[in-house]
Amino acid sequence: MQSIAQIFPQLKVPKKVVITMHQKPDADAMGSSLGLYHFLNQLNHEVTVISPTNWASFLSWMPGADKVIDFERPHLKAKALEAITGADWIFCLDFNTLSRTKSMEQPLVESAAKRILIDHHRQPQTELFAYGESNIEKSSTSEMIYDFIIQSGHADKINNETAQCIYAGVMTDTGSFRFPITSEAVHRLIADLKSRGLDHSKIHEQLFDNFSENRLKFIGNVLLNRLQVFYEYNTALISIPQSDLIRYDIKTGDTEGLVNYPLSIEGIKLATIIIDRGEERKLSFRSKGDFDVNEFARKYFSGGGHKNAAGGQSDKSLDEVVNDFEQAMKQNRDQLSTYNF
Numbered sequence: 001m002q003s004i005a006q007i008f009p010q011l012k013v014p015k016k017v018v019i020t021m022h023q024k025p026d027a028d029a030m031g032s033s034l035g036l037y038h039f040l041n042q043l044n045h046e047v048t049v050i051s052p053t054n055w056a057s058f059l060s061w062m063p064g065a066d067k068v069i070d071f072e073r074p075h076l077k078a079k080a081l082e083a084i085t086g087a088d089w090i091f092c093l094d095f096n097t098l099s100r101t102k103s104m105e106q107p108l109v110e111s112a113a114k115r116i117l118i119d120h121h122r123q124p125q126t127e128l129f130a131y132g133e134s135n136i137e138k139s140s141t142s143e144m145i146y147d148f149i150i151q152s153g154h155a156d157k158i159n160n161e162t163a164q165c166i167y168a169g170v171m172t173d174t175g176s177f178r179f180p181i182t183s184e185a186v187h188r189l190i191a192d193l194k195s196r197g198l199d200h201s202k203i204h205e206q207l208f209d210n211f212s213e214n215r216l217k218f219i220g221n222v223l224l225n226r227l228q229v230f231y232e233y234n235t236a237l238i239s240i241p242q243s244d245l246i247r248y249d250i251k252t253g254d255t256e257g258l259v260n261y262p263l264s265i266e267g268i269k270l271a272t273i274i275i276d277r278g279e280e281r282k283l284s285f286r287s288k289g290d291f292d293v294n295e296f297a298r299k300y301f302s303g304g305g306h307k308n309a310a311g312g313q314s315d316k317s318l319d320e321v322v323n324d325f326e327q328a329m330k331q332n333r334d335q336l337s338t339y340n341f
């Protein structure tokens, strides 16, 4: 994989570009993709944004979201495949291994396009990409898109659309600027977006004050009935049966951020949520301090991510996954029972 700077001179020549992201995109995946989309459009590239799956409705306000193709919608698939096959460049944002695009993996592998990686997760499959940047020190892929625009010499192309998308990704991936990854550079980036006229509180409202009554009652039920705390391990676990999802009519995105609630309990170092999605059990992990959930997710639950935020999955039943989790927790007793910052 060559440095991303290698493509800067080529940006001037209009190309057929596909931008894609990980399945079930979050605000960073969608924000970085649409931020890049608005930038490349101004340079007269022909840009198609494709998501491997659907996304949460609280992302639909993003400028350009109405143009994003959901690869799983049958009537849009042909168009998506045509764009992937005919592309000169395929930007892969906020993921670093093609399996994160589910059924899009094969078309991405088969396309003759040059694949370009921009991502901040651990252990990238760099051999899959012609160009790219992978940097775990970055708060978000959206921050990296900002850097990409600035470093390629196009600061003047950061318009309001681009700024809104970038802000949404940086803000959510930093936990509203509270995670340790929130560097001085992040605050400078935000200051720059503000100086360009960004209305940040509007974006907060769109992302956080846009849910259904059902979702709030669902959260109440989860915290009351589905939370277990293992104090001797400084660990908390939420496990959600599929029946809860059906009862409260839970949609894509409604469970996002739930894993953070247990972390607000004093002394909790590892928070985990296991959701029975029917076809599989999805796990999310959050940690504080030195406990590395990327390693934990890779070792026990076919997943990965960042040091303090990661995901995983399992084909076993919910009860079995809960049991697996408890075993894994016990195996990590030494690390979990001592609380270090």
Ligand SMILES: [Mn+2]
Pocket (backbone or CB within 6 Å): 028, 029, 094, 120, 139, 140, 141, 173
């Ligand atoms: Mn991200």
